[in-house]
Amino acid sequence: xxxxxxxxxxxxxxxxxxxxxxxxxxxxxxxxxxxxxxxxxxxxxxxxxxxxxxxxxxxxxxxxxx
Numbered sequence: 001x002x003x004x005x006x007x008x009x010x011x012x013x014x015x016x017x018x019x020x021x022x023x024x025x026x027x028x029x030x031x032x033x034x035x036x037x038x039x040x041x042x043x044x045x046x047x048x049x050x051x052x053x054x055x056x057x058x059x060x061x062x063x064x065x066x
Contacts, residue, residue, distance in 0.1 A: 010055075020057075
């Protein structure tokens, strides 16, 4: 069974332009659980800048979707 790396990503949008950046990655075992725990802390960080949307996402490393 392959164990995945997980990461917290910051996704921001301004108008129709969006970008995402990896913020922190988590190694197995329990990478998904560790990521979810840290995601709670990141969601409390206030937005910096004039973004239309700011979203913190926890997902497998380099994945296309959640």
